[in-house]
Amino acid sequence: MEKYDPGSIELKWQKYWEDHHIYRVEEIPEKETFYCLEMFPYPSGKIHMGHVRNYSIGDVIARFKSMRGYHVLHPMGWDAFGLPAENAAIQHGIHPAQWTKENIENMRRQLKRLGFSYDWDRELATCDEEYYRWEQKVFIEMMNKGLAYRKRSLVNWCEHCQTVLANEQVEGGCCWRCGHPVVERELEQWFFKTTQYAEELLEGLDRLKGRWPDNVLTMQRNWIGRSEGALIRFPLSGREGAIEIFTTRPDTVYGITFMSVAPEYPGLLGLIEGNSQKDEVLSFVERVRRQPRRERTLEDTEKEGVFTGSFCVNPFTGEEVPIFVANFVLVEYGTGAIMAVPAHDQRDFEFAERYGLPLRVVIQPPGEELRPEEMEGAFEGDGILVNSGPFTGMDNRKAMQAIVAYIEEKGWGRGAVEYRLKDWGISRQRYWGAPIPVVYCETCGIVPVPEEELPVKLPKDAPFTGSGNPLERVEAFVRTTCPLCKGPARRETDTMDTFVESSWYYFRYCSPHYEKGPFSKEAVEYWCPVDQYIGGIEHAVLHLLYSRFYTRVLRDLGYLEIDEPFSRLLTQGMVVKETYRCPVHGWLYPREVSPELTCLREEGGKVCGQKVEVGRSEKMSKSKGNVVDPDEMIEKYGADTARLFLLFAAPPERDLDWSDQGIEGCYRFLNRVWRFVVSHAPELKVKEEAWRFEDLSSPLRAVVRKLHQTIKKVTRNIEEEYHFNTAIASIMEFLNLLYDVEKKVDWHEKATREVMKEAVEGMLLMLVPFTPHICEELWQRLGNEPSICLQSWPGYIEELAREEEVTIVVQVNGKVRARFMAIPGTPADTLEARAKRLENVVRHLKGKRIEKVVVIPDRLVNIVAV
RNA sequence: GCCCGGAUGGCGGAACUGGUAGACGCAGGGGACUUAAAAUCCCCUGGGGCAUUCCCCGUGCGGGUUCGAGUCCCGCUCCGGGCACCA
Numbered sequence: 001m002e003k004y005d006p007g008s009i010e011l012k013w014q015k016y017w018e019d020h021h022i023y024r025v026e027e028i029p030e031k032e033t034f035y036c037l038e039m040f041p042y043p044s045g046k047i048h049m050g051h052v053r054n055y056s057i058g059d060v061i062a063r064f065k066s067m068r069g070y071h072v073l074h075p076m077g078w079d080a081f082g083l084p085a086e087n088a089a090i091q092h093g094i095h096p097a098q099w100t101k102e103n104i105e106n107m108r109r110q111l112k113r114l115g116f117s118y119d120w121d122r123e124l125a126t127c128d129e130e131y132y133r134w135e136q137k138v139f140i141e142m143m144n145k146g147l148a149y150r151k152r153s154l155v156n157w158c159e160h161c162q163t164v165l166a167n168e169q170v171e172g173g174c175c176w177r178c179g180h181p182v183v184e185r186e187l188e189q190w191f192f193k194t195t196q197y198a199e200e201l202l203e204g205l206d207r208l209k210g211r212w213p214d215n216v217l218t219m220q221r222n223w224i225g226r227s228e229g230a231l232i233r234f235p236l237s238g239r240e241g242a243i244e245i246f247t248t249r250p251d252t253v254y255g256i257t258f259m260s261v262a263p264e265y266p267g268l269l270g271l272i273e274g275n276s277q278k279d280e281v282l283s284f285v286e287r288v289r290r291q292p293r294r295e296r297t298l299e300d301t302e303k304e305g306v307f308t309g310s311f312c313v314n315p316f317t318g319e320e321v322p323i324f325v326a327n328f329v330l331v332e333y334g335t336g337a338i339m340a341v342p343a344h345d346q347r348d349f350e351f352a353e354r355y356g357l358p359l360r361v362v363i364q365p366p367g368e369e370l371r372p373e374e375m376e377g378a379f380e381g382d383g384i385l386v387n388s389g390p391f392t393g394m395d396n397r398k399a400m401q402a403i404v405a406y407i408e409e410k411g412w413g414r415g416a417v418e419y420r421l422k423d424w425g426i427s428r429q430r431y432w433g434a435p436i437p438v439v440y441c442e443t444c445g446i447v448p449v450p451e452e453e454l455p456v457k458l459p460k461d462a463p464f465t466g467s468g469n470p471l472e473r474v475e476a477f478v479r480t481t482c483p484l485c486k487g488p489a490r491r492e493t494d495t496m497d498t499f500v501e502s503s504w505y506y507f508r509y510c511s512p513h514y515e516k517g518p519f520s521k522e523a524v525e526y527w528c529p530v531d532q533y534i535g536g537i538e539h540a541v542l543h544l545l546y547s548r549f550y551t552r553v554l555r556d557l558g559y560l561e562i563d564e565p566f567s568r569l570l571t572q573g574m575v576v577k578e579t580y581r582c583p584v585h586g587w588l589y590p591r592e593v594s595p596e597l598t599c600l601r602e603e604g605g606k607v608c609g610q611k612v613e614v615g616r617s618e619k620m621s622k623s624k625g626n627v628v629d630p631d632e633m634i635e636k637y638g639a640d641t642a643r644l645f646l647l648f649a650a651p652p653e654r655d656l657d658w659s660d661q662g663i664e665g666c667y668r669f670l671n672r673v674w675r676f677v678v679s680h681a682p683e684l685k686v687k688e689e690a691w692r693f694e695d696l697s698s699p700l701r702a703v704v705r706k707l708h709q710t711i712k713k714v715t716r717n718i719e720e721e722y723h724f725n726t727a728i729a730s731i732m733e734f735l736n737l738l739y740d741v742e743k744k745v746d747w748h749e750k751a752t753r754e755v756m757k758e759a760v761e762g763m764l765l766m767l768v769p770f771t772p773h774i775c776e777e778l779w780q781r782l783g784n785e786p787s788i789c790l791q792s793w794p795g796y797i798e799e800l801a802r803e804e805e806v807t808i809v810v811q812v813n814g815k816v817r818a819r820f821m822a823i824p825g826t827p828a829d830t831l832e833a834r835a836k837r838l839e840n841v842v843r844h845l846k847g848k849r850i851e852k853v854v855v856i857p858d859r860l861v862n863i864v865a866v
Numbered sequence: 867g868c869c870c871g872g873a874u875g876g877c878g879g880a881a882c883u884g885g886u887a888g889a890c891g892c893a894g895g896g897g898a899c900u901u902a903a904a905a906u907c908c909c910c911u912g913g914g915g916c917a918u919u920c921c922c923c924g925u926g927c928g929g930g931u932u933c934g935a936g937u938c939c940c941g942c943u944c945c946g947g948g949c950a951c952c953a
Contacts, residue, residue: 215870215948222869222949229953247953260953297951333952340953347951420952540948648891649878655946657878665891675906716882726880729890736890739907809886814934816886840920854933860885864933 004674006638010773013786014115022787023117025073027526034070035527036062037506037566039535039543042079043103043125047110049575049620049646049658050536052630056643057572057652057724058534059116063769064718066117067793073527075509076111076118078104080127081498083161083177086432089464096432097460100127110631114639115772117789122512126501131508132434133455134518135500139437140448141557147193148426150446154264154332155425157185162468163429164189166497167422168223168542176542183292190436190494191423194549198224198419201548204564212569213653219540225420230404231335232413234259234312237320241270243312246334246418250407251399253316254388255341255362257352259323260305262331263288268308271323275309281325288327296327303328303351315412316389326351334418342378343370349378362387363396424546426497431462431470433495441482441489450483456491469493502543503550506530506565517559524560533566534652536574544569570722573655575646577626579615584608589625617657628658640771641667647724647770669732670774673767676738677760677778683747684757685783691751693800699741700755701804707759708801710734711794714766724770731766738763757782765794809860810835812844828855835861 017023038058041051055076062074078100085096092099104125111118124131142148156165160180164187169176194201202224205217229248236242243259261268263285272278284306288296295301305326314321328347329338342352343359352359359372365383385394391402404415427436435456437449449456459477462470471477471493482489508514510523535543544566551565580588582599585608592600599608620627633642645666650656677684693704710730717727738759745752761782764775768788779788803824808831810818818838822831832853835841841863848865855861 213871218870219948225949225952227952245953249953301951303951328951328953330952338953345953347953350951418952537947651879654872654879659878659892661892662878669891671905723880725878726890729880732890807886811885811934814932819886843920852933854885856885860934862885862933 001675001679004671004774006640006670006773007635009777010113010115010639013773013776014112016776016786017115017117017789018112018120020787022789023074023119024121025071025119027523028071031071032069033073033527034062034065034532035073035506035530036065036532037073037075037509037530037534039533039539040077040079040502040505041107042082042084043100043107044084045103045106047107047630049628049630052114052642053575053646053652053656054534054536054572055111055114055116056646057570057722058532059643060647060718060724060769061532061534061722062117063772063789064793066789067765067768067791068719069792072117073122073509074117074119075122075124075512076116076120077122077124077505077509078107078126079498079502079505080104080125081132081433081495081501083163083430083432086430086464086470089432090466093464095460096464097127100125100432113634114630114643117772122509124505124508124512126434126498126505127432129455129457130515131505132501134508135434135496135504136437136449136454136456137451138504138518138554138557138559139496140451142192142553143438143448145557147196147553148190149193150188150190152186152188153425154184155187155189156182157187158182161430164425164427166425166499168424168545169499181292187427189425189427190496191425192549192553194424194545195419195421197549197552198226198421199417200552200563201421201545202226204548208564208569211567213537213571216537216540216544216569216571220545223421223541223545227418227420229416229418230407230413231416232315232339232407234314234321234339236271237311237313239270239310241267243267243271243323243337244335244413245337245339246416247339249341249344249400250403251385251391251396252341252344252362253314253339253403254385254391255343255360256314256317256321256339257342257358257360258340259312259321259337260326260329260340260348260351261308261323261337262329263325263327264331265325265329265336266331267337268325271308271310277307277309281306281308284325291327297330301327303347303354305351305355315410322357324351324355332422333420343372343375344378344380346378346380349375360387424497424549426500427494428497429469429494431458431464431495433498434501435471436492436494436496438492439480439482439489440492441485441487443487444482444484444489447482447484447489453483458495471495499543499546500550503547504554506533506547507554507560518554519559521560524562528560529562529564530566532568532570534570534572537571540571570652572652573650574619575656575658576617576619577628577658578617579624579626581613581615582608582610583613584610587623587625588612592625617655620658626658633663637663637667638670638773640774641670644670644728644771648728649725651723651725669735670771672735672739673763674774674778676735676742677764678781680747680756680760681781683753684760686750686753686757689754689758691754696751696755697745699744700752703737703741703755703759704800705803706734706737707762708796708798711762711766711796712798712801715793715796718769727766728770731763734759734763762794764788765791806858808835808858810838810841811860811862812841813864814862817841817844822858824858826857828857831855831857831861835863 036058038054062072066072080100085100088094088099089096139148156170158165158175158180160178161175170182174181205221227248229246230250231244231246233242233244272281305324308323308325310323311320340348342348343361361370361372363383364386365381370379382396385391385396385399391399407413437456439447441447459474462474464470478491480489480491507519507524510527511520514520547565554560580593582588585601593612594600597612599610599612601608645663649662713730714727717723764778768775776788780786805821806824807819808822809816818840832855845865850865852864
């Protein structure tokens with residue numbers, strides 16, 4: 001018999017699909033659509049297992065939906081701007097455009113080799129002028145609406161990447177891409193006004209509940225960080241002006257004993273002018289500001305401060321309150337100044353303790369009495385107000401509202417909401433990105449490039465030296481004329497954060513060659529929002545938040561009418577593998593480890609021989625030597641096997657432990673499928689299907705029943721739960737049954753052939769989303785016309801899926817003592833009677849009195865006896 | 867510290883709304899075929915008790931609800947992730 005040769009059949013069908021445009025889709029009215037999207041890759045050069053997993057999951061969903069009758073959009077493209085391309089230019093002298101192009105070509109080849117059902121006619125790369133020109137147009141429109149603006153501010157600077165990073169792109173004080181520590185710098189930067197959408201972005205999360213993973217929703221909610229409270233003005237005493245603070249605890253205003261402002265507080269000079277403390281304050285501020293931000297903002301950093309010499313008046317009490325500068329107050333949150341209530345705020349408590357400032361208790365917890373001199377920490381819980389003027393005796397939760405109302409009535413301030421979310425800094429001091437389309441003119445200031453001059457193209461030649469932004473040194477690019485006054489002007493040399501490109505690529509896919517705008521509104525209305533988005537959780541507050549923001553911007557600019565870009569989100573787990581570590585040589589490749597777990601690394605002609613430590617499974621990485629190359633797997637087993645294993649080994653949202661034996665198992669399964677179908681192909685080429693269930697032999701009835709049960713289960717597993725692993729397990733079970741029945745039936749009989757044909761074809765149809773190539777080949781070998789991918793998903797008949805007999809479990813006092821078979825629907829009293837006659841049950845009931853019998857039809861009988 | 871997840875055989879993982887714990891796969895053991903090996907096929911495989919028929923124990927730990935709990939409730943432990951002086 002012909003052997004299963006994945007290499008040749010996979011290439012054969014990939015060519016067929018491409019030649020016949022099987023996966024091309026157009027906008028056909030009236031059809032029910034489904035937009036299935038996987039996060040597009042950065043063209044780093046090679047795909048990794050994480051990509052293969054991500055795209056295999058997407059392909060199952062896309063193919064399944066398509067077989068279910070949906071009109072499916074399933075595109076692929078390239079997140080093609082970014083630093084690695086520029087680093088390659090610096091290190092190897094290859095132009096970023098060239099490097100990117102070659103990488104795309106290789107990765108496209110790899111993806112095609114995996115047989116994904118992409119409509120390649122819609123492929124896009126964000127570094128194309130025809131792509132980023134629209135981003136520039138939108139940028140200018142955002143500028144005109146005040147949604148893009150320029151300001152000088154402290155920004156996160158990565159020394160290694162030589163560029164600015166947005167807040168979302170700093171992880172634990174380090175750069176999200178290279179891991180180097182981030183420092184602060186003060187720079188003029190372009191910002192997108194994400195804060196304007198803070199409330200809407202937050203509210204939108206509620207509607208995504210149940211459709212997006214909870215942890216992503218929580219992370220976004222935390223990131224936006226909404227706080228309700230009040231802004232209150234405290235007039236300065238003895239000088240002009242006031243100090244405005246934000247607090248979430250207006251119920252504690254009677255407990256204020258001092259105020260604190262950030263070292264960078266804008267009004268600080270006004271507070272210290274003419275005071276004897278001025279020099280001390282200035283040197284303190286200078287010292288704190290020299291300290292790295294991260295160090296200063298660690299929670300366990302000692303709280304320090306200096307008295308400014310100035311006081312303000314607490315309007316509630318008329319008291320004078322001293323104002324301090326304190327290192328723990330953040331200038332970028334609220335107003336950069338806070339009221340300090342040491343009795344009810346732990347940070348203020350610590351500060352007060354250090355400087356001997358008084359505590360004033362204004363909330364008493366129920367059933368307790370706090371005494372300032374006995375307190376070892378702040379009381380931050382709820383209670384009843386004391387010492388609080390007209391609010392004394394009030395529940396503190398109620399007092400919050402009452403006090404805010406009072407503040408507003410008196411004109412001292414107002415209720416307010418603050419967000420942790422900041423505006424998105426999008427300027428990057430690098431070459432390989434979309435140029436920001438503005439010029440700087442001495443007379444006219446900041447001037448947007450007129451639309452007819454777009455795109456502002458990246459100049460081809462630029463010096464990649466590794467220091468500074470290459471664009472700055474391209475004279476022909478920088479020197480330009482002002483669109484307004486025609487005088488000499490300088491072009492902006494910063495480029496946009498690459499997260500801007502990935503914030504709208506999914507709209508561009510809807511009409512990728514559209515020339516009159518970023519996308520056709522009709523096409524977007526036809527396909528969007530994305531019905532299912534699939535990608536890694538690492539973008540929970542990066543790409544996914546930016547995209548939600550950008551979609552709303554596009555909506556408000558009139559480009560589209562949706563709010564949320566992604567209706568459903570699936571975040572897949574990482575692909576991990578165990579690691580090996582030698583005490584002498586560190587991380588080892590699997591081939592450097594003997595079966596006895598000793599190190600095989602040679603040194604000076606001698607094998608090391610040290611005992612190797614088997615580490616826990618970790619994310620695949622070169623440095624740890626636990627990477628598995630997709631190309632090698634395809635070479636060895638074929639794309640179908642690689643895909644099948646990635647889908648079978650774990651449910652999609654969980655981490656997947658790579659196992660070399662596991663993939664062997666999947667390969668064995670496909671070989672079993674192949675053998676069964678090919679060896680019986682002659683008998684299975686029959687025309688009619690004229691059998692009647694009742695006339696079938698018992699093994700054939702079992703096949704029919706199992707087929708319908710399997711279709712039912714697989715359909716549910718894929719459609720509702722995305723549990724591909726259990727879907728595959730059911731199909732494996734089904735094949736096991738076919739082999740079981742193989743020798744029990746008469747293959748000369750017509751009924752056998754008909755039933756088996758139906759069974760085999762049903763199995764192939766269910767396998768298509770997972771392993772399309774082998775299914776296509778076998779489908780053809782059964783005498784069918786290609787393509788199996790265009791067939792409908794098989795249906796099942798409930799009646800045929802029903803078991804002829806069910807196992808009834810008999811329990812005595814909740815313990816299983818016997819089982820028997822019964823036909824479904826047997827009445828409860830019959831089940832009970834039969835259960836009571838069973839030998840083992842009788843034994844356990846001996847000498848006991850039956851108190852109660854619980855009967856669950858078709859399932860169990862539980863006899864309660866004492 | 868706060869907020870999310872999670873914990874089931876030697877391993878990856880199953881178990882719909884509480885109703886046979888361990889599907890499917892891997893690994894392991896035994897056997898068949900073969901001169902032999904590979905491949906393939908069959909059987910066994912949670913722990914224990916002379917054990918295919920019977921019994922006890924068993925889903926991180928301790929309680930509870932229930933005829934019945936991996937599943938629900940309360941209190942912990944450990945692991946993973948996110949946030950972390952945000953006033």
